[in-house]
Amino acid sequence: MLALIAKDITVQKRSLLLFVLAGLFMTFVFSMTDEAGITAMVMPVFVVGYSYASRSLYEDEKNHALRLILAFPLARKQIVRAKYVSIALVFLPLTVGFWLLGRPLGFISDSWELAVLQLSAVILAFAIVVSFFLPIAFKLGMIRAQTLQRFVILGLFAFGMAGGYVFTRLGNNGSGPPEWLKNFSNHISRLSPSRVSLVLLLAAVLIYVLSAQLAVRFFERRELF
Template sequence: MKAMIVSDFAVLRSAILQLLGICAIIALFMGYAMGTLVGGAAAIAAMPPFMLLFSLAATDEQNGWERFRLTLPLTRRQVVFGRYASLALVAIGTIVFALALSFLLLGVISCMPAGTLPEGLTPAENPPAALVGSVVGAVGVITLGMAVTLPLVFRFGMTRATRFVPVVVVIAIACGIGFFDAGIQPTGVLADLVQWLDTGSNYLFLAAALVAVVALIYVASAFVAAKLYEKREF
């Protein structure tokens, strides 16, 4: 599995460096356009894991690398678990990078004269707990998406799997649009949850719970993907 991780990061080295620069630029533009550092932090946190997933999947199909790799002293289970471990490290690294960049920008904002930036970009409107919660939440949601996507990629390959992933995304978006267009407002337990999140540092508790749930789903997905990959014929 270690050999698989080293191989993946050798492939991703240049892509990661380029992506870090792109994320820094996007953080500045989106933060200013949205008028909130929290939104910009979540946006850049959501980008790297999913983009690098498809970069690795594309490399697997390029020049028959995936088939050649199976001739090496690597079992199919090691390939799957190594890929999951690589992307888990990418997700953790994304959280660290997004938080470091967010707090750096927050420090810069704190030093600027009052009235220079929109009200939404003031430190009071972007508390540390909200930044941590937004970044961890965004990476958690994307990791959940990877847990759904990876078994499809290992079973069908990237070319065929990408036909299924957009269907899942479109259905999820359609359900979300239908929910909000219906004018449904948070009531009862949901309203209490929204109010609870806006109190103190409760975003951190939700982020911790999300990490635990997503980690379990991600591990379960790895075993499903391993089973599917063992049955795949090239």
């Protein structure tokens, strides 16, 4: 499996460098705006991380690498797990790097506890997005998965915009959010940032591992020949 991980990273090293340079450019552009905040970290990290993950899968299909790899005595679960590990090995240092860069640029909180909470939230958000996308890619193939992913992203964007509009209207009307959401927010606010960070990181790991198991099941049933 180590050879598969090394293969993924080595094949993508030139593209990864271009993705990182694009991410750095985005970071500096966002940091020059007054209200960028955590967006200056989230957007580059998501663009670079998702681009690496999707291109890695695309290259395997375009070059028929999956069929070649399956000619060797390798279990399909090893191929899936290697892909998940390689994405994590690229994403985590990348995220920490942009997070550290955000301190001097001023879009990360000055409090270390809150800064770690921001980092944990970004890791969880990326884990959710990738954990949804990868099983579909292993089940349908990268090309068909990308088409479906576009519709899902548009749907999530529309849902987020609609949710934001509803909460804004509730705030303007003075009624505020639902009572259950107020109670949940009050409960979360009483927890220490470090404890919330730990919960977010554990949730990210759990979601990512469950996604890998689902992707293994899908890929084992997929016909490639």
